[in-house]
Amino acid sequence: MWRDADFRRLCAGQTASQLGEHASLVVLPLIAVLTLNTDAGRLGVLRAVEQAPILLLSLFAGAWVDRWRTRTVMVLADAGRATALGAAVVAGVLGVLGLPALLVVAFAVGALSVFFDVAYQASLVRLVRRDQLLRGNSALEGSRSAAQIGGPALGGTLVSLLSAPIAIASSALFFVLSFLSIRQIRRPEAIPQRAERPRRVRRRIQEGLRFVVGDPLLRAVGLASAAFQFSLATMMTVYLLFLPRVLHLPGTAVGLALAATGPGALLGSLLAGRLPNRFGYGVVLVTSAALGDGVMLCVPPLHGPAAVTVPVLVAVNFVFGAIGQLVDVTVMAVRQAVTPDDMQGRAAATITFVGMGLTPIGSLLGGFLAQRWGLRTGLLVTAAGMLLSPAVMALSPLARLGRTLPAPAVGSLCGSHRWEGE
Numbered sequence: 001m002w003r004d005a006d007f008r009r010l011c012a013g014q015t016a017s018q019l020g021e022h023a024s025l026v027v028l029p030l031i032a033v034l035t036l037n038t039d040a041g042r043l044g045v046l047r048a049v050e051q052a053p054i055l056l057l058s059l060f061a062g063a064w065v066d067r068w069r070t071r072t073v074m075v076l077a078d079a080g081r082a083t084a085l086g087a088a089v090v091a092g093v094l095g096v097l098g099l100p101a102l103l104v105v106a107f108a109v110g111a112l113s114v115f116f117d118v119a120y121q122a123s124l125v126r127l128v129r130r131d132q133l134l135r136g137n138s139a140l141e142g143s144r145s146a147a148q149i150g151g152p153a154l155g156g157t158l159v160s161l162l163s164a165p166i167a168i169a170s171s172a173l174f175f176v177l178s179f180l181s182i183r184q185i186r187r188p189e190a191i192p193q194r195a196e197r198p199r200r201v202r203r204r205i206q207e208g209l210r211f212v213v214g215d216p217l218l219r220a221v222g223l224a225s226a227a228f229q230f231s232l233a234t235m236m237t238v239y240l241l242f243l244p245r246v247l248h249l250p251g252t253a254v255g256l257a258l259a260a261t262g263p264g265a266l267l268g269s270l271l272a273g274r275l276p277n278r279f280g281y282g283v284v285l286v287t288s289a290a291l292g293d294g295v296m297l298c299v300p301p302l303h304g305p306a307a308v309t310v311p312v313l314v315a316v317n318f319v320f321g322a323i324g325q326l327v328d329v330t331v332m333a334v335r336q337a338v339t340p341d342d343m344q345g346r347a348a349a350t351i352t353f354v355g356m357g358l359t360p361i362g363s364l365l366g367g368f369l370a371q372r373w374g375l376r377t378g379l380l381v382t383a384a385g386m387l388l389s390p391a392v393m394a395l396s397p398l399a400r401l402g403r404t405l406p407a408p409a410v411g412s413l414c415g416s417h418r419w420e421g422e
Helices: 004-035 040-065 070-093 099-126 130-161 164-182 201-214 216-245 251-259 261-272 275-279 281-298 306-338 341-356 359-373 375-385 388-394
Strands: none
Touching (some): 004 040, 004 216, 004 251, 040 070, 040 216, 040 341, 040 359, 070 164, 201 216, 201 341, 216 251, 216 375, 216 388, 261 275, 275 281, 281 375, 306 341
8 A cells, every 4th residue: 555645645646747748739739820820731730749748758768767766857857848938938929939949848848748648647556566557547537637627717817817927837846746746755655666777778668668569468559559559649739720710719718628528437437346346458458449439520510609619619529528538547557467577668669659750740730631631620630530549449358358457467578468357
């Protein structure tokens, strides 16, 4: 059992960090669209630059995190993100905050977020027993849901009503709060013992790749994640333009619509603690992914005033957030359960690399489709593309998972699973 005080600090730090991250994910693109009048192509470039570190740094981050305390990594990442956004605030005050500055800040925040996210995913395994993973993940993801409620709404409101420097400063403040909370964690981590002569980073990365590729469940998780994240990146580039320019919504309404994923995600994290054990992990994953991704097809046909479109957008994003969170928590529990302790960081980083490595290309493609076909048609096509992920799950070993989690592979890195309860 984890120490209650330290677990609360981890939850609080994770919540604050996610609040800052979700606020910045809305603030930076909206500043580009509403303040700098950025077109679809340049918005795609901005989002691609923000996501490029996932492709460039994920594998290195996994090899690094497996040899260090996750608390140290998360604290340094928070400090770095607060500093990068603080520099953007100074640039805004001086009147030099243009698209080039936003690109630099977006890349820096994205790079440090890679390290924070990999360390966060590995931290829980070092604090709790494996039979507590689903409950622990549900609690942590519930705290992240609280951040998703306030982050987008706060970012959209600040960009709409106040200046760009103040909007950016709000995100920096939450990273400072996360730094202060995680820094107070006192529990010693059970990090894997280091060899006297550390292996090269390249070899450790290769071991992580071989482990994920050789494991049928982790390979399926990576492929399904890649399909989802690529489609989501493509759709979100069009979506962030569709709301203000086709539906003519102000920044506050955009933030409100996006914030609806937060309470939905809170519900999803609660459901994740119950549904897989009742209906089976495979059934929950495939059914939920199809429902959650398919609901986005309700957005492209929307017409009319904000009094009509905003409630529909809130409902759609609520369902998307709830089902998406259910899938995320369930997949994370599966990944953590089948992965040995000394591979947690590398497995998380490899799946992040495989799953999100194509997101920069997706963002660029979204901008291209918006310019080529128009925002409404582009959104319809990209929303339909999100159904590829549940299709991958349905054809994979994930669909055959039962009500108990598999145990870590025994023997070689690519060995067969030993299933609990057999």
